[in-house]
Amino acid sequence: MTRTLHITIGTRPDRNGLEDTLGAIDEDEDVDPKPSRLSIESLATFGRIFRPTNLELLEAIVEHNPSSIRELARLVERHPPEVTENVHELADYGLIELEDNGRAKRPTVWYDEFEFSGDVPIRGLDTDSDAPVAP
Template sequence: MTRTLHITIGTRPDRSGLEETLGAIDAGEDVASQPSRLSIESLATFGRIFRPTNLELLEAIVEHEPDSIRELARLVDRHPPEVTENVNELADYGLIELEENGRAKRPIIWYDEIEFSGDISLRDMDVGGDVSAAP
């Protein structure tokens, strides 16, 4: 069974359904019929969350299932404080779950794939740059 996280770029974040899905997974319930959705408020936020360093972390979590953030940092050859910051951001957006493992936190990904959708208006883009300064 493939579990898909559906991500849209929207004007306001809506993580309520995601929290319910995570709770159902924790309780061992079948969540196949529950849609998992995440709305990201802007294109700039989307770019920050899915930058290459974060994608590398997601890939390492899926491939190696590390027991801690420190182990994840070793896998990607980065400093643990930097990885902790990125992992916390991913957890804040519901892309990973952090499971208490003694004093450590174990990063877990509960989905198998990510599906992106949404309409991007070139007039209303918030990309964090000042296009009026272009030559």
């Protein structure tokens, strides 16, 4: 079974099913801890999260299953502090998980693919940029 993370851009978070999930938690029922949806508020945020260096990290995690962030840094031939910063950003957005592996943190990916959707209007884009906007 393919596990897909559905990503929308420029939309408010989808709260459908939140009430049911909270009720299930209150009743001590099993709840899937992995979200199937991620809402990204702006194109600038999308660009930052899915920049080539982060995509390279995701690919290396899936292909090589590193036991630590340090090992991941070796795989992509980058400095561990930079990779650590990127990995924590990916974890903050729920794109990866960091599992305790002794003293190290092991990055893991729970999905097999992304599916992107959402309407992105040309006018009024929230780019979080200081660049001048043409009239």
